[in-house]
Amino acid sequence: MKAIFILHWHWVLAILGMAVATYATRLSGLLLMRGVVVKGRMKAALDAMPPSVLMAVITPTVLMTGRAQSIAAVLTAIAVIFRLPLLVTILVGVLSVFVLQWFGV
Amino acid sequence: MVCIGGAGHLNDSFAKHFRLGLKDISPTLLAYIPIAMLWGTMAAAKGFSPFEAFLMSFFVYAGASQFVAIDMWVEPLPIALMILTAFIVNLRHLLMAASLSRHIQNIRSIFHPFMMYILTDEAWAIAERKALSGPLSLGYYLGVAAPLWPTWFVSSAVGALLGSALGDVAALGDFGLASMFISIIAGFWKGPRTAAVIGASALAAVLAHFYIPGRWYILIGGLAGVVTAALLHVEDEIEGPEDTVAAGAP
Numbered sequence: 001m002k003a004i005f006i007l008h009w010h011w012v013l014a015i016l017g018m019a020v021a022t023y024a025t026r027l028s029g030l031l032l033m034r035g036v037v038v039k040g041r042m043k044a045a046l047d048a049m050p051p052s053v054l055m056a057v058i059t060p061t062v063l064m065t066g067r068a069q070s071i072a073a074v075l076t077a078i079a080v081i082f083r084l085p086l087l088v089t090i091l092v093g094v095l096s097v098f099v100l101q102w103f104g105v
Numbered sequence: 106m107v108c109i110g111g112a113g114h115l116n117d118s119f120a121k122h123f124r125l126g127l128k129d130i131s132p133t134l135l136a137y138i139p140i141a142m143l144w145g146t147m148a149a150a151k152g153f154s155p156f157e158a159f160l161m162s163f164f165v166y167a168g169a170s171q172f173v174a175i176d177m178w179v180e181p182l183p184i185a186l187m188i189l190t191a192f193i194v195n196l197r198h199l200l201m202a203a204s205l206s207r208h209i210q211n212i213r214s215i216f217h218p219f220m221m222y223i224l225t226d227e228a229w230a231i232a233e234r235k236a237l238s239g240p241l242s243l244g245y246y247l248g249v250a251a252p253l254w255p256t257w258f259v260s261s262a263v264g265a266l267l268g269s270a271l272g273d274v275a276a277l278g279d280f281g282l283a284s285m286f287i288s289i290i291a292g293f294w295k296g297p298r299t300a301a302v303i304g305a306s307a308l309a310a311v312l313a314h315f316y317i318p319g320r321w322y323i324l325i326g327g328l329a330g331v332v333t334a335a336l337l338h339v340e341d342e343i344e345g346p347e348d349t350v351a352a353g354a355p
Binding site: 003004005007008010011012013014015016017018019020021022023024025026027028029030031032040041042044045046047048049050051052053054055056057058059060061062063064069072073075079080081085086087089092093094097098 | 107136139140141152153154155156157160161164165166169170173174176182184187188189190191192193194195196197198199200201202204205206217218221222224238266280281282283284285286287288289290291293294295299302303305306307309310312314322323324325326327328329330331332333334335337338340
């Protein structure tokens with residue numbers, strides 16, 4: 001029972017720090033951007049931020065781990081193109097890695 | 106539309122609008138449960154107690170950045186980099202909130218801070234769709250956005266509880282994370298320029314991961330993609346409909 005409520009205090013610090021950072025993005029949109037029209041080059045840069053950051057996040061896993069992971073990433077992308085639900089695409093990715101590694105890829 | 110008469114009248118309208126919002130978000134509500142549980146099991150694999158998983162989902166409440174954080178969760182924790190990464194991964198909320206602010210001007214501003222706290226990609230998408238046919242009501246917005254929050258933090262804690270019971274699931278979760286992000290990236294697809302952005306990000310991340318220790322490849326790759334998008338931008342291009350609406354907002 002005790003294990004459920006374990007707290008690492010510096011972990012809590014990290015969590016609260018991330019919470020403040022996340023809330024800042026949500027609230028500042030309301031406060032700073034009221035009446036301001038974001039367009040042009042700045043809009044293009046901000047629009048590109050999520051896919052760009054997420055791609056960087058997965059790069060070591062997808063491109064630098066092994067052939068099985070790289071092929072599985074392509075199969076996942078194909079599942080996404082066919083508009084399969086999120087959970088199905090996740091299953092496609094995970095199962096592909098298992099199957100490919102099973103066959104020694 | 107918006108009732109500002111007697112209190113009873115207002116409550117009737119609030120309940121009605123809340124139920125409408127709840128109905129529109131219900132498919133997403135069901136989808137949140139397994140995703141939050143997956144996050145919880147991955148957090149447990151990194152040593153999170155169910156209570157810690159609950160705390161993070163309660164306070165941070167942002168799926169993508171929570172998955173990124175778990176990926177980065179190696180002692181000693183790079184806390185400053187984690188906070189910076191959470192900020193960057195969630196910067197899209199700034200644009201969403203900015204866009205949404207145009208549709209909630211008739212809702213009392215005392216509610217705005219909480220409305221922004223529970224803003225997620227999915228709630229935003231549904232709310233913006235509704236806003237096409239008129240200003241949003243408080244009831245409708247809360248019906249859409251509020252139920253997602255407890256669903257997320259309760260399912261996270263349950264996932265962490267099951268995860269610690271099941272033992273190490275990191276092997277399974279690792280690629281699950283990557284495939285989920287592939288799906289999310291696809292949601293931002295806007296043609297060949299997105300391919301250039303993603304390609305620049307991947308190339309810079311590979312080089313950075315190879316030559317620089319730590320997790321800096323996330324920021325270096327991310328910035329490479331953003332700079333590419335800014336460079337490829339053509340100024341005369343027809344702007345998206347959001348900008349037109351913003352210009353005509355009261």
